[in-house]
Amino acid sequence: MDSYALLIAATLNAGTVLALASLGLLINEKAGIVNLGAEGMMLCAAIAGFATVVHTGSDTLGFLAGMGVGAIMAAVFGVLVIWLNTNQYATGLALSLFGGGFSAFAGVAYVQARIPERPQFSVPYLSDIPFAGPALFRQHPLVYATILMAAALVWFLYRTRAGLVLRSVGESPESAHALGYPVRLIRLAAVVAGGALCGLAGAYLSEIYTPLWVEGMVAGKGWIALALTTFATWRPARVLLGAYLFGGVTMLQFHLQGIGVDISSQFLSMLPYLSTIVVLALISRNPRWIRINMPASIGKPFYPGS
Amino acid sequence: MLKLEARPEPSRAWSYGSPVLALVSTVLVGLVLFALLGKDPGRALSMFFWEPVKSGYALGELVVKATPLLLIALGLAVCYRSNVWNIGAEGQYLLGAIAASGVALMAEKDTSGWIVVPILLAGILGGMVWAGIAAWLKDRFHTNEILVSLMLVYVAIQVLGYMVYGPWKDPLGYNFPQTKTFELATRIPRLFSGSRLSIGVLFALIGVAGMWVFLFRTRAGFALQVGGLAPAAARYAGFSSRRALWVAFLISGGLAGLAGALEVAGPIGQLTPYVPAGYGFAAIIVAYVGRLHPVGMMFSALLMSMFYIGGELAQSRLGLPKSLTGVFQGLLLFSLLACDTLVNYRLVWKHKLEGR
Numbered sequence: 001m002d003s004y005a006l007l008i009a010a011t012l013n014a015g016t017v018l019a020l021a022s023l024g025l026l027i028n029e030k031a032g033i034v035n036l037g038a039e040g041m042m043l044c045a046a047i048a049g050f051a052t053v054v055h056t057g058s059d060t061l062g063f064l065a066g067m068g069v070g071a072i073m074a075a076v077f078g079v080l081v082i083w084l085n086t087n088q089y090a091t092g093l094a095l096s097l098f099g100g101g102f103s104a105f106a107g108v109a110y111v112q113a114r115i116p117e118r119p120q121f122s123v124p125y126l127s128d129i130p131f132a133g134p135a136l137f138r139q140h141p142l143v144y145a146t147i148l149m150a151a152a153l154v155w156f157l158y159r160t161r162a163g164l165v166l167r168s169v170g171e172s173p174e175s176a177h178a179l180g181y182p183v184r185l186i187r188l189a190a191v192v193a194g195g196a197l198c199g200l201a202g203a204y205l206s207e208i209y210t211p212l213w214v215e216g217m218v219a220g221k222g223w224i225a226l227a228l229t230t231f232a233t234w235r236p237a238r239v240l241l242g243a244y245l246f247g248g249v250t251m252l253q254f255h256l257q258g259i260g261v262d263i264s265s266q267f268l269s270m271l272p273y274l275s276t277i278v279v280l281a282l283i284s285r286n287p288r289w290i291r292i293n294m295p296a297s298i299g300k301p302f303y304p305g306s
Numbered sequence: 307m308l309k310l311e312a313r314p315e316p317s318r319a320w321s322y323g324s325p326v327l328a329l330v331s332t333v334l335v336g337l338v339l340f341a342l343l344g345k346d347p348g349r350a351l352s353m354f355f356w357e358p359v360k361s362g363y364a365l366g367e368l369v370v371k372a373t374p375l376l377l378i379a380l381g382l383a384v385c386y387r388s389n390v391w392n393i394g395a396e397g398q399y400l401l402g403a404i405a406a407s408g409v410a411l412m413a414e415k416d417t418s419g420w421i422v423v424p425i426l427l428a429g430i431l432g433g434m435v436w437a438g439i440a441a442w443l444k445d446r447f448h449t450n451e452i453l454v455s456l457m458l459v460y461v462a463i464q465v466l467g468y469m470v471y472g473p474w475k476d477p478l479g480y481n482f483p484q485t486k487t488f489e490l491a492t493r494i495p496r497l498f499s500g501s502r503l504s505i506g507v508l509f510a511l512i513g514v515a516g517m518w519v520f521l522f523r524t525r526a527g528f529a530l531q532v533g534g535l536a537p538a539a540a541r542y543a544g545f546s547s548r549r550a551l552w553v554a555f556l557i558s559g560g561l562a563g564l565a566g567a568l569e570v571a572g573p574i575g576q577l578t579p580y581v582p583a584g585y586g587f588a589a590i591i592v593a594y595v596g597r598l599h600p601v602g603m604m605f606s607a608l609l610m611s612m613f614y615i616g617g618e619l620a621q622s623r624l625g626l627p628k629s630l631t632g633v634f635q636g637l638l639l640f641s642l643l644a645c646d647t648l649v650n651y652r653l654v655w656k657h658k659l660e661g662r
Binding site: 083303 | 310312391393443446447448449450452453454456457458460461464465467468471472587590591594627629630631632633634635636637639640643644646647650651
């Protein structure tokens with residue numbers, strides 16, 4: 001019983017990394033931009049956040065450093081893609097390749113570094129409930145903040161004027177432009193916000209989830225986060241759900257190992273990647289359904305009337 | 307203020323000039339980086355651009371590293387020209403290496419040197435199968451090939467891990483996760499004694515020529531590229547996009563697999579967890595910097611090989627991390643994409659008042 005409570009707790013923890021990144025990518029894609037650089041941004045943010053905590057001892061500063069690095073990298077990507085009209089896929093890929101190299105380069109000195117043990121977080125009273133307490137209420141505050149963030153994103157996208165404008169930029173940039181909205185600036189803002197969230201995800205990974213720095217530690221979570229937006233058919237609530245689902249799959253491998261299932265660890269490690277492929281296949285099976293839900297101008301460049 | 311103005315047609319001069327400009331700006335950033343790290347920029351520069359070409363032996367090593375990059379990039383160019391986004395060449399390369407190792411491990415003391423043929427074929431087949439999964443899922447279920455091909459890289463790394471930690475582990479290898487060293491008969495024949503250059507170079511050169519003919523002189527190659535540039539026109543002309551998808555994936559998977567086979571049965575000589583060296587990703591940069599043109603990619607493969615060798619030298623002689631190579635590779639692709647803007651646009655100075 002207790003091991004299941006721990007499994008649920010670990011699932012929420014792992015899901016939070018994916019959820020943060022994927023919500024960020026969702027904002028990008030709602031504005032019509034696909035950023036394949038998520039993996040690279042997360043890696044650079046992970047080392048930035050970790051190094052900040054090593055030097056300052058402050059988690060919050062670490063998170064801010066991660067968000068800053070993510071936002072800066074996303075801004076470079078955004079300027080290239082939005083103003084210089086470079087190919088979104090190729091540019092995002094460049095960001096991921098650069099981020100992989102740069103984070104490894106910058107992180108060499110931190111491979112052995114440790115960050116001080118922090119007190120375990122717990123919600124007063126609720127964390128004492130049997131089963132539900134250890135399963136749900138002993139998480140880092142950011143886990144709960146992520147859920148609030150998803151709710152806030154739903155409200156922003158579907159209940160505010162700004163959210164409507166953001167979506168219109170992703171659906172039909174030409175109309176938004178004709179109505180006088182600064183399409184390019186809105187897209188840049190969305191890209192930067194998305195980068196900051198990916199950065200926060202990376203910093204959470206290295207500061208709280210692991211917590212240490214290993215070269216290439218994001219291990220495809222950026223790519224899985226990208227797949228999640230499709231899986232969720234671009235709805236924030238489903239992104240959250242999908243993130244926990246995949247967090248659960250990641251944790252399942254450790255759980256199965258823990259209870260002594262006789263499968264090679266390599267096959268268990270494949271699970272998150274294989275399930276991403278399977279889920280993508282299932283969800284993409286009906287192209288019409290994807291087309292209805294997908295922002296219509298996703299991945300397409302926009303040249304304001306010249 | 308400076309504005310971009312669309313050119314009536316893409317500039318030919320800039321399509322050649324852009325990779326050069328990108329390289330120059332990457333080098334400039336590199337020099338600043340070395341200076342900031344307190345290393346002599348001139349010495350660092352010579353490690354990247356002089357040491358790899360200063361002797362016959364060094365040149366040979368340069369070509370040895372460029373060979374897999376070129377083979378993989380040739381296949382990727384077919385993909386990108388037909389708008390198929392295969393970014394999982396690293397996985398296809400690994401499966402090629404694993405399949406080739408399977409055959410190589412069957413060799414015994416008295417096996418004939420002809421075993422190299424089935425080794426290479428196994429490599430090609432392994433790469434094709436891995437690429438075929440992505441193609442099939444795209445064809446059958448419309449899954450995004452970017453994500454699937456990339457996910458398969460991570461799966462391939464685990465398959466490799468399983469093999470070297472499990473069934474293929476050398477029983478006499480002091481428990482190291484690696485296969486036994488392959489028999490000498492399995493070694494890819496070398497061109498000269500004293501150099502590590504193998505017949506792999508010939509495959510790459512044949513690949514360049516073959517790719518040029520395929521892309522620019524055959525109907526199939528033409529159909530593939532039309533499908534990439536103008537899917538509607540291709541449909542109208544009766545060119546099948548499904549066919550293009552399969553052809554592009556299988557060619558690139560096969561070439562990546564061949565590169566993997568040439569590596570494990572060549573310079574490496576056994577299957578180890580260190581087989582993945584990022585060639586599959588670096589080849590993406592090779593393909594772009596070489597303008598997706600077979601001849602251009604020969605040059606960019608050599609350039610990328612310089613980055614690898616320079617990075618290794620900077621590690622051993624300047625005490626800098628080897629990951630420096632990755633930093634420069636990423637920078638190069640970034641600056642190339644930015645410089646490529648000049649192919650389709652020109653910079654003009656416009657006063658704020660006129661027009662708007």
